[in-house]
Amino acid sequence: MAQEVLFAEAPSRLDLQALDLPSRPLGRYRANVWRNQNFETFEGLLRPFLSYARLELECRVHGYDDTLDFSLWESADVEILWLDSSRYVSRMVLEDWLGWLRNRLLDLRSRTTAPILVASWDAWGQESDAQDLSVLVSGVPEAHVADLGAVCHEEGVALLDSRVVKVSGSPISRSAQTVLARRLGCQWLPGLLLPPIKAVAVDLDNTLHAGVLGEDGVDGVWLSTGHKALQNALRVLRTQGVFLALVSRNEREDVEALFVQRADYLLRWDDFSIVEVSWGSKADAVKRVAQQLRIAPNAVLFIDDNPGELASVAAGCPEVRTLFASPKGMGTYRALSYYPGLWRWSVSTDDALRVQDMKANVERDRLARTAEDAGQYFRELGIALTVRYDAAADLPRLAELCRKTNQFNLTLRRYNEADLAAFMARDDACAVAVLLSDRLSDSGTIAVLVAVRERDALVIEELCISCRALGRQLEDTIVLASLRGMRLFEGCRYVRFNFVEGPRNQPARDWLNGLVSRFGGPPGGGEIGVEQLTYFTPPSGVTLAHE
Structure with missing residues (x-):
């Protein structure tokens, strides 16, 4: 059984290479691999894990290059830096290497908004490996570090074997190659590219x-x-x-x-x-x-x-x-x-809130059935909405919403942190986070809205509302409150909602059709005039704050 081979305590190279898993990818992607050590041998071990993850990845492996010159860059879905850090030990101290490498990441980020994965280790033997390597991605959106040394320590295998350098072009030991291939194929890449298991x-x-x-x-x-x-x-x-x-x-x-x-x-x-x-x-x-x-x-x-x-x-x-x-x-x-899709690069406060918030939905549903009207329902819940504009601290959660949300997702663009950071940096664009709480629980950040100003129109490039917030009769309030407080709203004559039909976002389509109808827009369209929107006020029982 493939599962026994892939997830054995000590994966066998021969057994991995003998696996012939069916091709049924959830997605097809392209990776740029920038390296100063052998990646081809590792790539062969990686394939069965990618097949199990149902992830088809074409790797464009660039030549050996200690300088990380990205002049040959072409568009890709993920950027992988596969680095033998020991090649820099004789030339740099750790702090200098980290600073130089971070500058290279910023250069790469200026070329692309694709996720960046740095896979390397601390060859200087510092005591606080993970903390030292983590400074690489500080302030670089959608960049992540895979500390190969820490992983091998956790797995109980030696990372390095100097005997294999001349043969393989890399000091990474044969036993480490298999466990690292499993991490990359089952955790790190699915965590960047595939929808998560919920x-x-x-x-x-x-x-x-x-x-x-x-x-x-x-x-x-x-x-x-x-x-x-x-x-x-x-x-x-x-x-x-x-x-x-x-x-x-x-x-x-x-x-x-x-x-x-x-x-x-x-x-x-x-x-x-x-x-x-x-x-x-x-x-x-x-x-x-x-x-x-x-x-x-x-x-x-x-x-x-x-x-x-x-x-x-x-x-x-x-x-x-x-x-x-x-x-x-x-x-x-x-x-x-x-298992691919369960591992997370980070766990946010909103993640921890999710399970308890869903349990509170039982009581919310009861109140919805027994309340005389929406006002009573909102007042009994004590609903509070907070709208935040262009806050860099919200980037991880907003990217998570874009990646995870299926039912209430207007365009399915799947923006990542770098994409959203680029919108935040533009004078003609805005990225909005909406937070929700009531007396039963704190739901955290439950919506993301991305808008761009085009002449006298405000164009909604993306709108996602978490499934946890659906059914609370708040969709109109979440969206209209976000628009009314946006600096780009002033002087607009129209709001245009882009929509791309997907396999599961019919709830978003139904809501959009209803909104356009209520505000006098053309049937089947996604555009409404702003005149009536200027009179919008939150429903009785809902408190609203803008930040």
């Missing part, structure tokens, strides 16, 4: 524990070291904003008893945002998980020990990702740790 739906019997609850009883199932590691990894994902769902064919009262009575169970009942315990179809259950979480099926990973159940879910929900749960749990833990 929810993990997990089976119970022989997945979270060994044994069958209905046959062995609450006290009869047991947790191996691997099962405990898996449960702990799932809890960590939850703190990072990934939803957990339990999907099990069992009696619900037995499952509830398990979580109450077994103190050694690391996962608790409340850790799951959705619980689907029944004897019905798991494919249907996973569909309901996606619907209740208001996310697309391709943002869900389903884990089960039964190949038949995995096949059934794959047939009933082709977009859902699937992962086989190994009997002892440790294989599942390793596969989950490396």
Whole structure:
């Protein structure tokens, strides 16, 4: 099984090279590789991991160059700097190298808004490796550092082997090459290029524990070291904003008893945002998980020990990702740790808020059903909106919204931090962040709006609202409040919304059609006059602040 080869504790080069995975890419991309050491050998090891991630990558590998001269630059989806830092030791101290390399990054950033990945290590032997290397990307939007030395230390393999330099053109050891290929193919590149997984739906019997609850009883199932590691990894994902769902064919009262009575169970009942315990179809259950979480099926990973159940879910929900749960749990833990789309370059405050905010939606839905009108609903919730303009601190979250949002996304442009920073720097453009909170929870930054002034028109290049904020009757207020406070709004006669139809953004289209209709725009168009917008005020019960 490919999963066993890819996620083995010590990946085998021969087994990796023998894998023949089907080609079914989620996306096709091009990378510029700027290097001063061998990348071709590494690229061969990288391929099976990229295939598993369903990521097709054409690498344009440039010649060996210690100077990082980007004069041959051509457009690409990602820029990779693959650097042997030891080649600079005799010429520079660490601080000088970091300063020089940061200047090279700024030069590259001036040519492109594509993500930049610097893969290298501290060859000077400083004590604080990660902190030293992190200064490289300070103030460089959408640039990231992969500290190869720190990764190899974590994996328990030697990074360097001086014996292979003359043969391979790189001091990186053979054992390090395989684990670094796995990190690059399963974590680092998917984290830059692919939509993230937002929810993990997990089976119970022989997945979270060994044994069958209905046959062995609450006290009869047991947790191996691997099962405990898996449960702990799932809890960590939850703190990072990934939803957990339990999907099990069992009696619900037995499952509830398990979580109450077994103190050694690391996962608790409340850790799951959705619980689907029944004897019905798991494919249907996973569909309901996606619907209740208001996310697309391709943002869900389903884990089960039964190949038949995995096949059934794959047939009933082709977009859902699937992962086989190994009997002892440790294989599942390793596969989950490396699964493409789960790893994040950073975890924001908004990520941590996501799970709790979704739980509060149950109470919000109740209030929506019982309130006499929208005013009462807003007043009982105590809704507060904060609109921020061109704030560099918002870049990571705004880029995340552009990358993750599918249902309420007008143009699906997938702007990254560098793209958004470029808009913020323009006199004729603006990038807006909208924050939302109420008495039940702080939802954090839930919307991004990008606008450009074109003569007497304000053109909305992108508008994304998080699925967590949908259904609160706030879409008009979020957008119109953002427009009214924008410096570019003054003197405009029209607001034009660009729209690109995608597979899942019908909610955005429906909202836009309704807005145009309410403000007297042409049917089926995306343009409205601003005269009526000037009279907009927030609904009763909604407080509004601009920053």
